[in-house]
Amino acid sequence: MRYIMFLLFFLSLIEPLHADYRDLFQRQFIDKPWGGAPIVREGVCIDCHTSKIMKADYLKIPQEWKMSIHYKNKVSCHDCHGGDPDDAAVSCGTPHSGFVGTPKYKDVPELCGKCHVGILKNYLTSGHGKALKSRGEGPNCVTCHGAHNTQKASIEIINDVRCTKCHTYERARTMKQALFVVEKKITELENQLTDMKKSGAITEDIEKALFRTTAEFRTIFHTVDVNLVKAKTGEYSSKLSLIENDLKKIIEEYQFRRNFSAFLLVLFTIMGILVYINQKK
Ligand code: HEC
Ligand code: HEC
Ligand code: HEC
Ligand code: HEC
Ligand code: HEC
Structure with a gap:
């Protein structure tokens, strides 16, 4: 009986291995x-x-x-x-x-869009895409991301140096402000997840949901449609709130499990001592 309980105790400490979901998802998504x-x-x-x-x-x-x-x-x-x-x-x-x-300046979007399918779609229907295709004006992907030094994207790409080359900064500023609210929430959730993962909680489903939501959200900028971006910001804020609630539940469950493990540890220690004392008699 004692051995079975020890076994149970150790089992409660073991966590399943994390699959590289990010890799899998990217292959699907791009x-x-x-x-x-x-x-x-x-x-x-x-x-x-x-x-x-x-x-x-x-x-x-x-x-x-x-x-x-x-x-x-x-x-x-x-x-x-x-x-x-x-x-x-x-x-x-x-x-x-x-x-x-x-590739020619005008043909760059299709080259990148071979892999970044969702973004190409939004870009082509945008004011930028249309200006590029009809008049050879409008920024292409390289204008904002570079061709060879491409880095992780963020709203810092929207700044008054890059975005005033062809027009005023007004609409760009409004856009950045709208995106900021959601980006801030994404960062908060990402940080919480990192902390949870470090302490060994199982957060894989939440990570997947967050990654997918973030990737979807970040295609929206490419419409450069200020009203649409504002509307979608609301929608994505509520999606993120749902993810946040799931995360809270996991945190609670995890804390319960950890407390329970601690409880078992104390219990077994006391049992061990009792057995020891018993044998001494
Ligand atoms: C044996 C040497 C050599 C190899 C192998 C080579 N390149 Fe080049 N590449 C050059 C040289 C030299 C130039 C510059 C030509 C010029 O001065 O315009 C060049 C130019 C280019 C350019 C710009 C000019 C253009 O044609 O559009 C691209 C893009 C390019 N290479 C990509 C590649 C890729 C991709 C590969 C592999 C599949 C490759 N290269 C293999 C020597 C090479
Ligand atoms: C993510 C896609 C991508 C990758 C990866 C990439 N290139 Fe390019 N490359 C481009 C695009 C787009 C352009 C044209 C746009 C520009 O630079 O103005 C370009 C332009 C070039 C040119 C012409 C530059 C000029 O000034 O005329 C050369 C040469 C070149 N690439 C070579 C390479 C070599 C060598 C590699 C691998 C080390 C590479 N590229 C990797 C997308 C890429
Ligand atoms: C052969 C497929 C392929 C092509 C072509 C390609 N990319 Fe990518 N790109 C990827 C992959 C894979 C990643 C890394 C996964 C991710 O973060 O989405 C990536 C990442 C990126 C990111 C960072 C995304 C982030 O997480 O912040 C940007 C920006 C980007 N690519 C822009 C471009 C641009 C601009 C071009 C054309 C010049 C281009 N890509 C062409 C496959 C490609
Ligand atoms: C290479 C030139 C160029 C650059 C650089 C550029 N734009 Fe534009 N932008 C255009 C053109 C052309 C249009 C379409 C005509 C117009 O509405 O002014 C446009 C339109 C827009 C619109 C209105 C779209 C609509 O349908 O109402 C927004 C918003 C916008 N750009 C934001 C940005 C942001 C943000 C940046 C910087 C990250 C940027 N632009 C950089 C050329 C550019
Ligand atoms: C006017 C500037 C501009 C142009 C043009 C542009 N992008 Fe972006 N891109 C951005 C900004 C800004 C973000 C970050 C948006 C956010 O954080 O919500 C971004 C985000 C991205 C991402 C990251 C998505 C993620 O999951 O994190 C990729 C990939 C990307 N762009 C690829 C492209 C491709 C491919 C093209 C051409 C078809 C393109 N971009 C054209 C400004 C631009």
Whole structure:
């Protein structure tokens, strides 16, 4: 009997392993073309593009790329530019398998949108997308995210240097203020989750929900439709409140479980002492 209780006690301490849900979800969310194969050998593109024959301003490109979120996520030169990274005969002067070279300013959205499907959709229907397609004006993805030094996106991208190149800052400011409320809540929830995870609570479902909600929310900016963004901010605030409530429940359950484990520990210690005293008699 005693052994069974000890076994139960230890079982109560064990947590299931976390699957890499983020990875799984991203593959679903950003669609297939990117295979996510590990960049073990980096291929002929990088060999040659970091060699002496490259001109100085092109040499910066692989360096920038190595600092980017794309490098971290195994998106390599050929994923954007095409061409075969295993074909030593590749040379950029001559056409070869699927090489698209440098996209034209107007064609950049489709290149990025091959993977960022939801964002491309919103962008194309936006004032920006329409201005780009009809008049070659309007910012493309690279204007706001860069091509090779792409970093994690945030509302800091909206600032009065970048957004006043083509028009006044007024509408951009309103947009940023609307996004801020939701972004603040996302940060708070993310921090709480990190704390919970550190103490070993099971938060996987909540993490998934939060990640999905955040990713969806962040496509909305690309409509650059101030009224829509304001409306959606309300909707996403309530979605996040639901997630917050679930998180609170988990925190309570976790605390209960921890207290119960502590209780068992005390109980077993006392039992141990009693058994010891008993044997001494
Ligand atoms: C996320 C997609 C993406 C990745 C990854 C990427 N590029 Fe590019 N690259 C672009 C886009 C878009 C442009 C054109 C826009 C621009 O820079 O103005 C471009 C432009 C270039 C140019 C022309 C620059 C110029 O000034 O004319 C070169 C050369 C180049 N890339 C090489 C590379 C190499 C080498 C790698 C791998 C180390 C790489 N790229 C990775 C998207 C990418
Ligand atoms: C043997 C060397 C070599 C290899 C291999 C190579 N490149 Fe290049 N690449 C060059 C040189 C040299 C230039 C500059 C040409 C110029 O001066 O316009 C260049 C230019 C480029 C450009 C910008 C000009 C354009 O055609 O649009 C891109 C983009 C590019 N390379 C991508 C790639 C990718 C992707 C791969 C791998 C699939 C690759 N390169 C493999 C040597 C190479
Ligand atoms: C081959 C697929 C692919 C292409 C093409 C691609 N990306 Fe990405 N991108 C990814 C992956 C994978 C990630 C990392 C997962 C994530 O955070 O969404 C990422 C992340 C990003 C992020 C950061 C997202 C965040 O979490 O904050 C930005 C911004 C971005 N990409 C912009 C671009 C731009 C701009 C282009 C075109 C120049 C582009 N991407 C082309 C696959 C791609
Ligand atoms: C390369 C030029 C360019 C840059 C840079 C630029 N915009 Fe625009 N923007 C346009 C054009 C063109 C339009 C469409 C004409 C208009 O409504 O003024 C537009 C329209 C808008 C609109 C109104 C859209 C609508 O349908 O009512 C908003 C909001 C906006 N931009 C926000 C931003 C923000 C935020 C930034 C910075 C992150 C930015 N813009 C950077 C060119 C630009
Ligand atoms: C006018 C500037 C601007 C343009 C143009 C633009 N973006 Fe963004 N992008 C942003 C801002 C600002 C955010 C952050 C929004 C937020 O935090 O709510 C963002 C967020 C993102 C994210 C992160 C989404 C996430 O899940 O965290 C990706 C990926 C992205 N953009 C890709 C693209 C692609 C692809 C294009 C072209 C089709 C593009 N962007 C065009 C400004 C821009």
